[in-house]
Amino acid sequence: MEGFFNSINKIFEFIVPVADFLWDFPTNFQWYSNIPIIGKFSLAILLLVGSGIYFTFKMGFVQCTKFKKGIKILAEKKSHEAGISPLASFLLSSAMRIGPGNIVGVTGAISVGGPGAIFWMWVSAFFGMATAFVEAVLAQIFKEKKDDEFVGGLPFYGMKILGNKRAIGIVLAVLFIVYAMFCIPAQTFNIVTSLSSVVETITGTVYERQSLLYYAITILLIASVVVTVFKGINGVTKVTDKLVPIMAIVYVGITLVIIIFNLDKVPVFFTAVFAGAFKPQAIFGGAFGVALAQGIKRGLMSNEAGQGTITMAAATADTDHPVEQGLVQALGVFLDTMVIATMTGIVVVMASLWAAESGVAWESIKGSKLTVYLTSVQYLIPGTAFDSIATIIISLCYGLFAFTTLLGMILFAEISGNFISKSKKCINTIRSLGAFIFVPFGCLTVLSGLELGNLWYISDLVNILVVYANVPILLLGCKIVFKALDNYNSTKGxxxxxxxxxxxxxxxxxxxxxxxxxxxxxxx
Incomplete structure (x- = not known):
């Protein structure tokens, strides 16, 4: 079994340098990297941030002026004949956004760029809210009806904006399906290992990967995914409607308890973040550009603004005006980065394990982002009964983050597949690929004790391709959004x-x- 997986991993060895090159381009050229500040940013990051700034100014800071309106839309209870409610769509997109990256991604940004990375993460999220608004409005405008549901997103509006050529939409749909499928095994890995960690913490026993515990978790996971995804959009939203609020509230709640334990360290957090944003500590390289690049990159990768991934969720909502869903999705970026990701940042910065007085061997643990985070939690609540409780709750949240992301991947792949064909055969094929092929594959890698780094790089590769496809489409189609926003303002919705x-x-x-x-x- 191990030889089989290693062979598969080796086949995809060529993906690693290709993905790295595209994500880093053109920082991998010395002439560019020598440019002060700008040389730290790849084309992908410049595209995402630049478009966010452009949209923000063109739309008069819509993420601020209509922030309250977005909340009001979420709170409204309206009947709908087709599709799902704006709130359900918001929770569905949040299921994708609020993933393991809110823990390991943010921790990684701080580990490399220092506490100042959080400040730039906030900045990227602020402008990312405008980008999320644009792509959500486009998804709504060009959505299509399928029975009592709505489908749409990047393939649908991409085709319309790029000359109404069906071949373009098919390429975008296939691109996203491939991306989604190859993201599934990594999320599966996170779910199985986090749940096993919970059991190990409760029992005080370390279990082998081939133990009954791991097989039981595997069976339970596969069964849960199958039962959920084959019920379609409504089936998945019934799960995300419940899980997303629970995991968000629990994660924020446990962090607030940790903060109460360490109220004296709150000023340290804000001082470190704002000071580090412009003058990072020497241990993080002391370079302003590093904190800036890490914060912006991790902020955008966490909230997914501009990546096209939430456009499928945006299209499913039944609204009176496309702009309403744009406002809702802008709030999704706020929740993901300004709230959930910030909670992670607070814990890591308050612990400051890199400081000599912490007594922690920073160099030995900084490579494992989850280890850094969990060690930070334990450092802030040492020797208390709450220590184990916090570890269990956070591990459960981590697993739930991964589970809702996994469900979102399969569902959004299904919605994209509707562009190719709305037939039941096509949709069930996509569901089966996710539930019966890629989820079990991820489970098998856990049971084999492997982490197939090369294989996971496929999702990185396709993700950057989606960014390069989606952002130019947004820039070409944004005039439609500007007109829709003007219409919304003039007609008062x-x-x-x-x-x-x-x-x-x-x-x-x-x-x-x-x-x-x-x-x-x-x-x-």
Whole structure:
């Protein structure tokens, strides 16, 4: 078994340098990397941040001016004949956003760039809210109806904006499906190992990977995924509607308890973050650009603004106006980075394990992000009964983060697959690939005691390709969003018709021009 997996891992060895090159381009060229500050940023990061800044100014800081309106939309209870509610769509997208990266990704950014990385993470999230708004509005405008559901997202609006060529949409759909499928094994690995860690903490026993415990978790996980994903959008949202609020509240709650244990260290956190943002400590290289690059990169990778991954969730909602879902998805970035990811940052910075007085061998643990985080928790609550409780709760949250992300990957792959074909056969094939192939594959790697680094790099490769595809499409299509926002403001959020902004779409302008003109005349 081990030889089989190692062979598979070796086959994908060539992916590693390709993915690294694309993510780092053009920082991997000396002439570029020598440029002060800018030379620290890859093209992908510049595209994501630059587009966010552009959208923010063009839309008059919509993420601020309509922040309260977004919350009001989430709180409203309206009946809907098709699709899901804005709140359910918000929770579905949050299931993807709030993943293990909120713990290990943020911890990694601090470990490399220092506490100042958190400040730049906040900055990237602020502008990322505008990017999330744009892609969500486009997903809503160009969504399509399937039975009593809505489907849409990057393949759908990508096709329309890039010349209405179906081949382009198919390429984008396949690209996202490949990305989603190859992300599944890593999330499976996180789920199995986190749940086993919980059992080990409770029992005080270390279990072998081939033990009954690991097999039981594997069977339970596969069964849970199968039962959920084959119920489609409504089945998955029933799970995410419950799990996302629970895991977010529990994670924030446990962090607040840790903060109460260490109130004297709160000023240390803010001092370290703001001072480190512009003058990092020597242990982190002392370079301003490192903190800046790490914070922005990890912020964007965590909240996924601009990556096209949440557009499938945005399209599923039944709203009166596409802008409403844009406001909702902007709040998703806020929740992910400003709240959940910040909680992780507070714990890691307050512990400051890199400081000599901590007594922790920083160099020996900094390579493992989860170890750094869990050690930080234990350092802040030493020798108390709460120590084990906190470890158990955080491990459960980590596992839940991974589980909801896994469900989101399969569902969003399914929604993308609807662009290729809405037939039951096509959709069930995608569900089966996720539930019966990639989830079990991830479980088998755990049972074999392996971490297939090369294989996981495929998701990194496809992710950067999605970024390079999605952001230019957003820049080309943003004028449609600007018109929709102007329409929303002028009509005070009245029922939208795409003909008002000069385009005809499947769900927003689906009746004849004559009927539309007659209705407009009557209303006048």
């Amino acid at each position: 009245a029922k939208f018709n795409s003909l008002d902004i000069g385009i005809e779409t499947p769900c927003w302008g689906n009746y004849g021009i004559d009927d539309y003109k007659e209705e407009k005349e009557v209303s006048m």
